[in-house]
Amino acid sequence: MMTMASVGAPRSRNTLTLYSALDDVVCHRVRLVLAAKGVTYDLVPVDPQSPPEDLIDLNPYQSVPTLVERDLVLYAASVVSEYLDERYPHPTLMPMDPISRARVRLAMLRIEHDWVPQVQAIQLGNKTQAEAGRKRLAELLVQSIPLFKASKFFLNTEMSLADCAMAPIIWRLHALDVPLPKDGKVIEDYGNRIFRNPGFARSLTEAEKKLRAMPE
Structure with missing residues (x-):
């Protein structure tokens, strides 16, 4: 289990766990939302072809990304992303109107x-x-x-x-x-x-960092 760094001061100990593939465009989407919000979380690396037993128990689709916050379990990137935007409203990632x-x-x-x-x-x-x-x-x-x-x-x-x-x-x-x-x-x-944006760099796994060079 890895811990992703926060933006700015940490929000006390981590209450979020994200099950995520390490090079996956959909999982990266959720990690980018978390980075933009400056939220710390525990990252559980997942091979989608061989999901761990705890993910099988949590998610009937055994899919990633899967987000766990205490007793709440969410899956599907769209659901997770909108939940995070409402749960951590600053900065907002949805227009007001x-x-x-x-x-x-x-x-x-x-x-x-x-x-x-x-x-x-x-x-x-x-x-x-x-x-x-x-x-x-x-x-x-x-x-x-x-x-x-x-x-x-x-x-x-x-x-x-x-x-x-x-x-x-x-x-x-x-x-x-x-x-x-x-x-x-x-x-x-x-x-x-x-x-x-520094938040984007923090959203990347080591595998994703190797996909291209960061712009200067």
């Missing part, structure tokens, strides 16, 4: 349904599936350039839960052998704004 919040939730849904499966196909699929995943991920990047241009962060002027879902994908593009599109500097600039 309902329309903007709905847009962020839709963005997260699109990332989960459209983007994440391509990453998983590249990492876990056979050669044909991986190539199809690369092609589709490249298409999604091209289609999303106007969204990256529209605001400093993804659909918002401040970092949100949508960025916590998107940034781990952008961090992995080089390792996934997916080049940025011709007009992709705006995506590179977006990623670097997040990657330079």
